[in-house]
Amino acid sequence: MRFGLLGTGPWAEAAHGPALAGHPEVDLVGVWGRRPEAAGSLAARLETRAYQNVDELFGDCDAVAVALPPDVQAPLAMRAAAAGCHLLLDKPVATSTAVARRLADAVAQAGVASVVFFTLRFAQETASWVAAQSATDGWLTGRADWFSPVFGGADSPYAASAWRREKGALWDVGPHALSVLLPPLGDVADEPGAITAVRGPGDMTHVVLRHVSGASSVVTVSHTVPPQASAVAAELRGSAGVSTLPERAEGGPVRPLQRAVDALLDAARTGTPHACDVRFGLRVTEILAAAEAAL
Incomplete structure (x- = not known):
């Protein structure tokens, strides 16, 4: 499949570029970025072409992978879908429910496939854990924590990210936490009080959820903890006992x-939507927007 890459920042350099260039079933056609000089530099390293016109890239591709801030991603993804390109999106798909819904509708209207890259759902150990817990009945409660030092003193390439600084960990790593809790516990109830949230120190946010299944869960995220306090964890409790998210072994x-x-x-190829498609991305955006409103 012919892929185009949208974005030239640290995530495109560290993840999307090498993944696409090294995939045996991908022909990396080219790179487009908002900074033409950065697109040229990344394209040269990936041994492909830099495009100045994004619509020209869409015309030369079967699919696009997006490594851009969410509110830049969404309108470009709609244009790509209209051009017939399948979409490999980053999370969150947007930071506005209305925009995320328009994107999901555009994908459906175009009849293209979509996958949103929730990292824990595609890392081997954590993906297997989510699948196993989703096949287990009787969960009563769960929690997911993502404590990151991006703005807490770590030497992180993402510390210069304007959208992360503006929207905080709730929108950046909150999607990851939800991606592991929603499959085993079920969707969040669509009723008053089902989503509440309070602030902690820095950008720390605690979100309490009531699920349609009757289970409850707590999500705690932060980008402002010191490096020695960083951690990623998740846990489920119920009639099957206690199950803990395994560590990712892949580097x-x-x-x-x-x-x-x-x-x-x-x-x-099959026309069968993936569990992490744009509709799931839309639901995650709806939950995060409700949590933000509750703050």
Whole structure:
């Protein structure tokens, strides 16, 4: 499948570029970025072409992978879908429910496949854990924590990210936390009081959820903890006992992203939507927007 890459920042360099260039079923046609000089530099390293006109890239591709801020991603993804391109999207798909819904509708109208790259759903150990817990009945409660030091003193390439600084961990890593809790516990109830949230120190946010199944869960996220306090964890409790999210053994995001590419290829070939498609991305945006409103 012929892919185009949208974006030239640290995530495109560390994840999307190497994953696409090294995938045996991908022909990386080219790179487009908002900064032409950065697109040229990344394209040269990936041994492909830099495009100045994004619509020209869409015309030369079967699919696009997006490594851009969410509110830049969404309108470009709609244009790509209208051009007939399948979509490998990043999370969150947008930071506005209305925009996320328009994107999901555009994908449906175009009849293209979509996959949203929730890292934990494509890393081998954590994906297997989510699948196993989703097949287990009787969960009563769960929690998911993502404590990141991006703005807490770590030497992170994402510390310069304007959208992360503006929207905080709720929107950046909150999607990851929801991606592991929603499959085993079920969707969040659509009723008053089902989503509440309070602020902690820095950008820390605690979100309490009531699920349609009757289960409850708590999501805690932060980008402002010191490096020595960083951690990623999740836990479920119920009649099956206690189950804890395993650590990821794979180093880096490249292999998980290549599995997301595999999922997109499969969805495009079979017409069967993946569990992490744009509709799931829309639901995650709806929950995060409700949590933000509750703050």
